[in-house]
């Protein structure tokens with residue numbers, strides 16, 4: 117499914133330097149999510165992202181369960197690295213350090 | 217879900233202007249970073265179109281207005297976050313210190329209770345009463361405005377929150 121402006125409604129993979137499995141859970145309307153997404157792109161690391169608010173109901177629920185495992189607040193952006201480390205919010209220095 | 221249409225730039229400008237005016241009238245300030253703030257205003261329009269209420273752009277809506285009353289913009293958490301972090305969670309609203317460049321924006325942790333704790337908070341009802349008052353006192357959950365009258369106003373005169381966001385205070 118596509119937003120009329122062309123925003124994709126699924127998990128998107130962005131190729132780059134491998135720094136482990138980097139997964140960004142974001143909202144399409146959230147500006148801090150946008151900044152995090154742009155930071156990942158500028159760092160050039162291999163990662164995936166998904167706009168949780170654009171998912172169909174069932175996928176949204178499943179994805180939220182994944183988010184809640186790492187971030188009990190269920191807030192965005194949630195960045196999960198190697199299914200171990202989780203960075204909540206646009207914490208630029210921390211993200212740069214984790215993916216250096 | 218069906219993807220909503222993107223609001224036009226004119227719609228964004230109109231809402232941006234109105235929110236700016238209402239904020240300044242009430243002693244609040246919008247983030248002076250125009251591009252950043254326009255993105256958030258666009259998010260509010262997208263959410264209004266797809267959910268029917270102006271849910272916070274930086275939080276996942278439940279699609280149920282009554283469950284999301286606390287995150288209809290301006291949310292119940294804006295004022296405590298302005299006091300503690302000089303900005304609301306999204307940084308749509310900022311303090312005077314940020315506006316004048318005396319403070320820098322920093323990440324605001326989520327103040328809204330986590331999904332498993334939300335119901336308890338919303339069900340919490342004030343039961344305190346003081347005998348002899350001619351009218352009940354209503355409190356706006358967004359900005360703290362108090363008024364003594366039979367029912368809360370349609371819209372909060374300070375922050376424009378709607379009637380159902382008032383709680384009985386006394």
Ligand code: SF4
Pocket residue numbers: 256271272273274287288289290291292293294304305306307308309
């Ligand atoms: S006031 Fe609350 S709902 Fe509105 S943008 Fe800020 S954090 Fe989001």
